[in-house]
Structure formats: structure tokens, C-alpha cells
Amino acid sequence: MSIASKEERLKRYAEQGWKEQLSQYVNTLERLKEFINVTPEEEEAIETLHTKWGTTPYYAALMDPDNPECPIRRQVVPCVKEKENSYGMEDYLIYKENRATGEKRPDSIARQYTDRIAFTITDVCANYCRHCFRKEVVLDQKLELRFDIDEGFEWIREHTEIRDVLVTGGDPFMLTDDKIEHVITKLREIPHVEMIRIGTRTPIVMPQRIDEGLKKVLGGYHDVPIWINTQCNHPREITEYTSRAVYDLLSCGVNVGNQAVLLKGINDDVETFRELHQKLLRVRIRPYYVFYCEAAPGIDHFRTTVEKGAELIRDALRGHTTGLAQPMYVIATNIGKIPLMPDYYIVDKNEKEYTLRNYKGETTTLPNIT
Numbered sequence: 313m314s315i316a317s318k319e320e321r322l323k324r325y326a327e328q329g330w331k332e333q334l335s336q337y338v339n340t341l342e343r344l345k346e347f348i349n350v351t352p353e354e355e356e357a358i359e360t361l362h363t364k365w366g367t368t369p370y371y372a373a374l375m376d377p378d379n380p381e382c383p384i385r386r387q388v389v390p391c392v393k394e395k396e397n398s399y400g401m402e403d404y405l406i407y408k409e410n411r412a413t414g415e416k417r418p419d420s421i422a423r424q425y426t427d428r429i430a431f432t433i434t435d436v437c438a439n440y441c442r443h444c445f446r447k448e449v450v451l452d453q454k455l456e457l458r459f460d461i462d463e464g465f466e467w468i469r470e471h472t473e474i475r476d477v478l479v480t481g482g483d484p485f486m487l488t489d490d491k492i493e494h495v496i497t498k499l500r501e502i503p504h505v506e507m508i509r510i511g512t513r514t515p516i517v518m519p520q521r522i523d524e525g526l527k528k529v530l531g532g533y534h535d536v537p538i539w540i541n542t543q544c545n546h547p548r549e550i551t552e553y554t555s556r557a558v559y560d561l562l563s564c565g566v567n568v569g570n571q572a573v574l575l576k577g578i579n580d581d582v583e584t585f586r587e588l589h590q591k592l593l594r595v596r597i598r599p600y601y602v603f604y605c606e607a608a609p610g611i612d613h614f615r616t617t618v619e620k621g622a623e624l625i626r627d628a629l630r631g632h633t634t635g636l637a638q639p640m641y642v643i644a645t646n647i648g649k650i651p652l653m654p655d656y657y658i659v660d661k662n663e664k665e666y667t668l669r670n671y672k673g674e675t676t677t678l679p680n681i682t
């Protein structure tokens with residue numbers, strides 16, 4: 313397909329409503345073949361893995377039809393390597409979300425901190441990302457949890473120490489406007505909830521979701537603000553349609569951040585990593601976190617070394633581009649997020665002074681104030 317016709321197709325899909333996107337969902341081999349030349353390995357994975365997969369026609373249209381290593385394609389199409397599991401932990405979510413600890417909580421509430429929780433309201437997504445750390449619930453559905461929204465409201469109401477609620481999934485923006493409005497209204501009625509965060513990939517995989525109806529639900533001045541974090545992992549995922557969706561969210565008073573996942577062969581090289589963070593700022597998305605790809609089962613092939621993220625911050629971002637484009641590199645664990653930053657800054661320290669190094673390897677000194 314020529315570049316012009318590829319762009320025309322993308323435009324056509326981008327102009328459809330989100331419900332139309334879902335009615336033309338790409339989750340059969342036949343349908344996938346309308347977008348890419350499926351390899352025998354991809355076909356085998358689709359036929360033998362018992363996993364949920366699929367994406368929107370809009371996101372599928374961003375895939376390279378001929379290159380199986382395409383960074384978007386690898387996030388969409390199942391891979392036989394998902395059958396291998398040398399390093400991932402079975403029942404990862406039980407460990408990660410502290411589901412086997414003494415505290416009694418509804419399945420919809422995950423907790424690692426005192427004042428904030430993750431509130432899961434759906435297990436449905438617009439794109440079933442192959443690297444998803446919640447895959448046991450969302451993709452493979454081996455871990456059956458009950459996401460009862462009312463139980464969640466009740467628990468949050470009873471726990472007055474909770475001031476910050478992350479509404480998550482699945483993807484919360486897969487729910488209808490009415491349901492999203494219900495969740496936001498109920499949370500805003502709880503006096504100790506000071507802010508609502510929503511995790512959604514829709515600005516990236518289905519930007520049409522940010523439509524007039526949703527803007528009405530999210531917009532207006534409120535004491536309890538909404539912050540949105542999306543997940544964009546490669547610069548090619550950012551289009552003029554992403555830009556419009558983000559602008560619309562900002563116009564509603566909603567800030568948009570990015571939580572990328574460090575993915576081997578997708579964004580773990582200096583050039584891509586820098587371009588991703590620069591391009592995010594160009595569409596007004598603030599880089600917030602880069603996550604180490606978590607120890608969920610069946611995603612070994614996406615995982616880099618732990619140090620890789622800190623090295624990329626050192627080599628691609630720090631000093632090389634604006635401070636606004638600097639995310640925090642973190643490893644998410646059962647005891648919370650652990651930041652890992654480059655460790656080269658302090659070269660030496662004595663009673664009199666510190667010796668500090670910059671991104672170019674130059675050094676300088678600063679008095680040591682005891």
C-alpha cells in the first residue's frame with residue numbers, strides 16, 4: 313500500500329466515532345490480514361495461544377504491513393514467545409498488588425501506599441497490549457477478580473486516609489459516558505478524595521474516544537481535579553489525531569501525562585527514546601514515568617536489564633533535551649515504585665567539596681556544606 317493511501321486510511325478511521333471503531337474491531341486473523349501481511353509465526357501464535365488480543369482499526373492502520381518487528385505491530389499481534397516464561401512470576405498480580413496480605417479489600421482496590429489506591433472498574437481495553445503487566449486479568453483471564461464498583465466506593469468512603477484515587481482497568485474510557493460520569497460523581501462526593509487520576513491508552517490507540525460527550529463529562533471547574541495518564545511507547549504512535557485528543561482534554565482542565573513502558577526492541581535505543589520524549593511534548597503530553605517492564609509471566613521477550621532505563625535517561629535525555637522531557641524511571645514493585653536514576657553525577661566527595669559530573673563527562677566542584 314502506498315504511503316498516500318495509508319494516510320488516507322488512517323484519516324478515514326480517525327474521523328469515525330469511537331463506537332464505530334469498536335464495531336469494526338480487529339481481533340480475527342481474517343481482519344488482521346486486511347492491515348498486515350501476517351507471518352507464519354504470528355498466525356501460529358494467534359491460533360495456539362489462549363489469549364485475548366485485538367485493537368482498533370485506527371491503531372491497526374499505524375502498523376507496518378511488511379515488518380513484523382514494527383514497534384506498533386509488536387504491541388498488538390500475539391507472539392509465540394509468550395509461551396516462554398523463564399523470569400516472570402506466576403500470580404504476579406497477587407504479589408504486585410498485595411492481594412494476599414492481611415488487609416481485607418474488594419478485588420477492585422489495589423493498595424501499596426497509605427493515602428492512595430488503584431481502583432479497577434473494568435477489564436476491557438481498546439488495545440490488548442502484549443506487554444501488559446495485568447495480563448493475568450486482562451488478557452489471559454487466569455485470575456478471576458470481581459470488579460464491583462459499588463463495593464469499591466464503599467471501601468474508599470470508609471477509609472478516610474485515601475486522598476488520591478487512580479481509576480484504572482483495563483481501560484476506564486471503554487465505559488460509556490454515563491458510567492464514567494457516575495464514577496467521577498461518586499468519587500467527588502467522598503469528602504476526603506482530593507484528586508482523581510485516570511489511566512487510559514485511548515488518546516494513543518483510539519483518540520476518537522475524546523469526543524463531545526466525554527468532554528462534557530470531564531470538563532468544568534471542580535475542587536477535585538482529574539489527571540490523566542496515558543501510555544505511549546514509541547514516537548510512531550503519536551499522530552495529529554493524538555495531538556487533537558490531548559488538546560481537547562487540556563481544554564477541559566485535564567492534565568495529560570505519559571507512562572511509557574521500557575520495551576526491548578521497541579524503545580530501548582537512544583534515538584527512539586529521545587524522539588519519543590520530544591514528540592510527547594510537541595503534542596502537550598508531559599513525560600511522567602518510564603516503567604521497567606514488570607515481572608508478569610510470558611513477557612520475558614520485552615524485558616531489558618534493570619539498568620537500561622537509567623542509562624537511556626543519561627544518554628538520551630539528561631542534558632540532551634529540555635528538562636520538561638525528563639520522565640522518572642521507576643521499577644514498580646509490591647512495596648511501591650522504586651526510582652532508578654543515573655548514578656554518575658557525584659564523582660567524589662570530601663570534607664571540603666563535591667566533584668560533580670555532567671552529561672558530557674565534564675566535572676566541576678561545589679563546596680560541601682557540613
Ligand code: SF4
Nearest residue numbers: 437440441444482513
Ligand atoms: S491498555 Fe493497559 S490494561 Fe489494557 S492491555 Fe494495555 S497495558 Fe494492559
